[in-house]
Amino acid sequence: MxxxxxxxxxxxxxxxxxxxxxxxxxxxxxxxxxxxxxxxxxxxxxxxxxxxxxxxxxxxxxxxxxxxxxxxxxxxxxYGHSNVVIVEAIQAALKRGLSFGSHHTDEARLAQLIRDRFSSIELVRFTNSGTEASLMALAAAKIYTNRPKIMVFEGGYHGGGFLFKSGPHPVNVPHEYLMAQYNDTDSVDELISTDGKDIAAIIVEPMIGSAGCIPGAPDFLTHLRAKATEIGAVLIFDEVMTSRLYSGGGIQSELGITPDVTTLGKYIGGGMSFGAFGGKAEIMSIYDPRTTSITRKGASVPHAGTFNNNVLTMAAGSAGLEKVFSPGxxxxxxxxxxxxxxxxxxxxxxxxxxxxxxxxxxxxxxxxxxxxxxxxxxxxxxxxxxxxxxxxxxxxxxxxxxxxxxxxxxxxxxxxxxxxxxxxxxxxxxxxxxxxxxx
CATH class of the missing domain: 3.90.1150.10 (Aspartate Aminotransferase, domain 1)
Structure with missing residues (x-):
């Protein structure tokens, strides 16, 4: 030493x-x-x-x-630091105005591009970071299932309020966490055997990111899909980092595993602040601001954020996915x-x-x-x-x-x-x- x-x-x-x-x-x-x-x-x-x-x-x-x-x-x-397509998209957006405080067409454009990349995403909502995406995805899971507990994995990271490198961190959002071992199906099954009926969501990175870039074994991730279905929990894939891998549809697309909800962030905003969460329409519809919807009756759950659909992110993100980062x-x-x-x-x-x-x-x-x-x-x-x-x-x-x-x-x-x-x-x-x- x-x-x-x-x-x-x-x-x-x-x-x-x-x-x-x-x-x-x-x-x-x-x-x-x-x-x-x-x-x-x-x-x-x-x-x-x-x-x-x-x-x-x-x-x-x-x-x-x-x-x-x-x-x-x-x-x-x-995209690097000066991609011409991204820069031109941002400059064009700046000329139209910095902030609208209203809907605009680029938000639906980016949403459709994301749906095209991720077959598991039927509906999507935007946030300003991956941390916020995790917050809202877990809230959706708890409301949808009416259950209190969240299964996470040692070494996992789902944003600034979800650190599990060596156990829960004092800054973490105060959910009831059950911590399993990554790539260890036995530890998952053990927790499910005692708490399965109370688990609202299993949230996992298909490759652990901040704790060392450790890929999830295909049979481990497949096992999580099967167990989540078995106990009626929401399976959340945190692909904030990994959505760019393989053909740009993330690890889930390459392995053919369909999570119920996916969290996204990072590059998809074209270098601007960005986060998103999306998945099954039945789950995502709890955020539908209309009084009623096809899949749900009663009042919707609010999801606020001044810059969720900010014009620079929507323009840069759309240009990147549409014109630069093709599957090839x-x-x-x-x-x-x-x-x-x-x-x-x-x-x-x-x-x-x-x-x-x-x-x-x-x-x-x-x-x-x-x-x-x-x-x-x-x-x-x-x-x-x-x-x-x-x-x-x-x-x-x-x-x-x-x-x-x-x-x-x-x-x-x-x-x-x-x-x-x-x-x-x-x-x-x-x-x-x-x-x-x-x-």
Whole structure:
């Protein structure tokens, strides 16, 4: 551990010396923001970089350094930083007016495009984030079933109010949670045997995202579908991150599993603030503002949000799905991600570096557990976060921007040349710190 600390300290000192303007900007921010921060995931020691501008797949910080952006705004930056189609759509929307306070045709346009991508979604409603989408989807499930409990999974993340990395978090929305183990059908069945009649929803990420990009096994996800049907619970797939995978219809479309409700977010807003939840008309109709509907009698449930249908998100999102991110483009990006993962695994042979993920979304870990045996957050017990911190600073010094926790999400703008340079930089790290990473 001392050797790793010494390696990190050397890189941190070099980083501080090379980024005086970012350091000054951070210190100024601490006067108005707690810890100089208003988005926890962006903070890292010794201080975070401050970006001045961005174009295509590149970032420039306030000290003038250029980086290849491999973070991809945690999957939201699918289109890169300056896609012409997206920019033109936003500019055209700006010319029509910033905020209408009324219905407009782009909201129905984006809704139809989403329905076309996800056969499980019959009706959809918009929010401003994936967190809000989870809030409203779970509310719908509890109202629809008239049941109190929610099944979640250790390591799951469904937004800022739904953190389950090592048990429920104090900031969580106060539902009655039942926590099962990811990719473990026995743990699911055990909870259902005691609480099945009280479970309103089973909410799951088809690939755990923030806790390490751990894919759900097809038989595990299929089992959840069967059990939810058996007990009359609402199955919610959180595809906020994974909706971009395969042909752009998410993991559910590739596996042929139909959830009752799906939550969405990130890239679908075209780089603007976005969230959505949608699914069976019978469930979604509880939000129908008409006094009665075909599927429901009585008053509807309110769902407010000043910017739910904001003109910039609706325009950018529609342009992206309609004109840029076709199923063919999605498949090509997915294949590029699979290829990158294969190359990273090849250069990591003989070391404790592991790569997990699916297509263009992946994560690097330093652990003795082989990649193919990482099925839940528990399989990452003992993984070396100090080495991840060291890797992060090293990659910044080489001109590559990724998450401190080793998370990577490719944009459409990243080319094979840049990815090959990244693989070589990773190889350089592993060679340079051979004594720290060898198996």
């Amino acid at each position: 001392q050797q790793i600390q010494e390696a990190y300290n050397a890189l941190a000192s070099e980083y501080a010396a090379n980024n005086p303007k970012s350091k000054a900007a951070y210190e100024a921010a601490t006067k108005s923001l707690p810890g100089g921060n208003t988005r926890t995931v962006l903070f890292y020691e010794p201080f975070p970089l401050y970006t001045e501008r961005a174009e295509d797949c590149h970032l420039w910080d306030v000290d003038g350094h250029k980086y290849v952006d491999l973070l991809g705004e945690y999957t939201a930056g699918l 483009v999605a498949r090509a990006l997915h294949a590029r991600g699979d290829e990158l993962q294969s190359k990273l695994k090849a250069v990591a042979k003989g070391t404790i570096m592991r790569v997990t993920g699916c297509g263009s979304i992946m994560a690097i870990h330093f652990t003795a557990t082989p990649s193919e045996r990482i099925h839940s957050i528990r399989d990452l017990d003992g993984h070396n976060t100090f080495l991840l911190d060291t890797l992060h600073l090293y990659m910044l010094s080489q001109g590559f921007y990724l998450a401190r926790r080793g998370f990577i999400a490719l944009s459409l703008e990243v080319t094979a040349t840049e990815l090959d340079r990244f693989v070589e930089a990773i190889h350089g790290f592993l060679r340079h710190y051979d004594s720290l990473v060898s198996e």
